[in-house]
Amino acid sequence: MLSIEVCYALPDRQTLIPLELPDGATVRDAIDASGIAARHPEIDVAHAKTGIHGKLALLDAVLADHDRVEIYRPLIVDPKVARQRRVEKSRREGSIEGRKWLPKDSR
Numbered sequence: 001m002l003s004i005e006v007c008y009a010l011p012d013r014q015t016l017i018p019l020e021l022p023d024g025a026t027v028r029d030a031i032d033a034s035g036i037a038a039r040h041p042e043i044d045v046a047h048a049k050t051g052i053h054g055k056l057a058l059l060d061a062v063l064a065d066h067d068r069v070e071i072y073r074p075l076i077v078d079p080k081v082a083r084q085r086r087v088e089k090s091r092r093e094g095s096i097e098g099r100k101w102l103p104k105d106s107r
Contacts (some may be wrong), residue, residue: 002063006034008043008071010106015039021063027052030069044072 002025006017016036025033027050037043049072051057063069 002065002067004030004063005068005069006030006036006065007068008036008040010073016018025063026059027057027061027063027069030063031059031071034069036071043073048072 002021002023004019004021004025006015006019015036017036019030019033021030021033025041028045029048031037031045037045045059049056049061050066051070051072052061054070057069078085
């Protein structure tokens with residue numbers, strides 16, 4: 001038997017479900033056995049990205065003992081766009097982040 005944990009995190013809370021599964025169980029088996037889709041109906045298991053200990057894994061990936069199956073939420077904003085927005089905001093507020101350094105005599 002494998003000792004597995006299924007994890008789904010929201011911004012304000014996380015759900016961790018420990019399971020005992022037979023050898024040869026897959027990511028899909030763990031998600032189905034956990035019942036997490038009933039707790040979080042917003043999860044579309046067929047299209048959600050999944051991983052094992054922070055590394056992307058397909059639904060048919062075979063699990064090992066003590067694996068943590070993770071279900072990832074879709075990104076709301078592209079990380080590059082979010083960073084650019086933060087830089088622009090800090091510039092508007094007077095920060096020098098992202099500005100090129102210029103020698104004193106060339107300012």
